[in-house]
Amino acid sequence: MxxxxxxxxxxxxxxxxxxxxxxxxxxxxxxxxxxxxxxxxxxxxxxxxxxxxxxxxxxxxxxxxxDPARDLAAVAALGGRLVCPGDREWPSQLDDLGDARPVALWVRGRPDLRLWALRSVAVVGARACTPYGAHMAATLGAGLAERGWVVVSGAAFGVDGAAHRGVLAVGGATAAVLACGVDVPYPRGHAELIGRVAQQGLVVAELPPGDHPTRARFVLRNRVIAALTRGTVVVEAEYRSGSLVTARQAQRLGRFVMGVPGPATSGLSAGVHELLRGEGVLVTEASEVAELIGEIGDLAPARRGPVLPRDRLDPIAAKVLDALPYHGLTSPRDLARGAGTSADETLGRLYELHSLGFVEREGDGWRLTRPSPRDGAVRRGGS
Structure with missing residues (x-):
């Protein structure tokens, strides 16, 4: 061996x-x-x-x-190791790549790569991302980490870096898959970030220590990210984007593919929107990602608009309230005619609405409660 x-x-x-x-x-x-x-x-x-x-x-x-002995010694000096197919730590999902499977993986960091990969999700996107893209990537990274997911990305500028930082900020688990050696800080501006990922998580590469990235190696690195994880989330990507390469590879491998929508006028979201028009699933927060790729019970909370006081009225009281004009007084008899109820029923509902603050009485007439300057709208309930 x-x-x-x-x-x-x-x-x-x-x-x-x-x-x-x-x-x-x-x-x-x-x-x-x-x-x-x-x-x-x-x-x-x-x-x-x-x-x-x-x-x-x-x-x-x-x-x-x-000189493999030299390379193994170099990675061991960093606290790393070589993980090969057949090892206990080898993530078997990489075998889905067939003959394009990595020969082996150079790994820095203490956690077990196989165990981490079992519950991992990729967050990738544009290098030249907008503040919105960086915010969404960091929020997704932090939210997924807090739910016990390992966030995998490529340590690049933009979305990748934001996702890693979001995880690190909450003390979560993150892994960076590089297109160079695990000892090469690339991009150089992320040397500190990659060092933090190596201390708190994992840094993974196919290339041996000292090797530098090329354009083709970035593209090929993406297949490892796609295969290693249970799903890929794309946050901002143009039509021609390495992130879309990752997403398409994930689709071919039968993984979940998700996209975060952006403004329809943004070229940086055009690739994501094209993905969403196909097999991609729209997500806006970590709970939606976890619901899609997680186990039974990982459900995102139901979303609905705010419950207004008007929503709590029974149907007859609501009809009486709707029959009141916006301005001026009206009699219970006229309201009964408008609401389609009896005069006694209408009068009873008016007193109910009065106790709830919806209407006011003046003599024998009734009207909507005058809104205070801070209300900004009539008490009828708005739209």
Missing amino acids: EGERLARAALTRVVEPGDERAGAWLRRVGAVELLRALRTGYGAAERLPGMTAVRLEGYRLRAAAA
């Missing part, structure tokens, strides 16, 4: 994340034999379908420079 671990550590430096051809080779011959073939070239063309001389040369250059 130690040889397998060393081989997988080396392959994370040789094989690019998401390389399905290399994943198929790995499944076919195993990590030790694949590394040997890539280093020596012996039998590579025969045993590795699709291997060409040009491709083999590229792999051999990387394999010759790989």
Whole structure:
């Protein structure tokens, strides 16, 4: 097993994340034999379908420079480790990626990755987000953490960073999946944030220590976020957005996909709205996310407008109140005609409405209670 671990550590430096051809080779011959073939070239063309001389040369250059023992020592010095398929800590949901499954994962932080992934949700979105987007991401992150969910994101500027900070602010659980080595603070402006995530949660990467991100690696990192979690929430995203790549990957994997709506005029919400027109589910707060991806009983509270005093009236009293004109006095007989009730019934309801403060009596006439300047509307109940 130690040889397998060393081989997988080396392959994370040789094989690019998401390389399905290399994943198929790995499944076919195993990590030790694949590394040997890539280093020596012996039998590579025969045993590795699709291997060409040009491709083999590229792999051999990387394999010759790989030093897995050094990488394992480097991550151990950070308090980290390498988690491989077959390990107790390996999240089995990553196997849903098939041959695009990570060769292994480099992990910083004390919590168990597999256990955390079982109850995790991704919150992703625009880097150049609006204050609204940052607020929603932080609020969702904090609310999910308080409900016992692990919030996973990519530690980028904008929505990602806001989601992580929201979790950290309430002492919750959060994990950052990077497109570089776990020892590389990227973006540099988030060095402190990534350090806090490593202390309080987990920092995860496919790439070995010291490796730097590229545009393609950001896109491929998103498949890990999608597969690792039970659902993905997108907060602000343009039509062309890495966050939508995560959401679409989550859809393909059968995960829940959610979106937070924004102004119809905002280009930063256009991608989210397009997602919501398809299979995405609209959410506005953490309880709605938990209801969708959680267990039986994780229900969001029922929402309704405020209960007005008018709502508590019985139907006949409400009809009498509706029959009163906005201005001036009226008699009980005229009110009875307008409300469609008897004069005695109307008079009884008028006294009831008077005790509740809806109407006033003046001589033999009745009228609506005059609103005070602070009321801003008649007491009839408004719309």
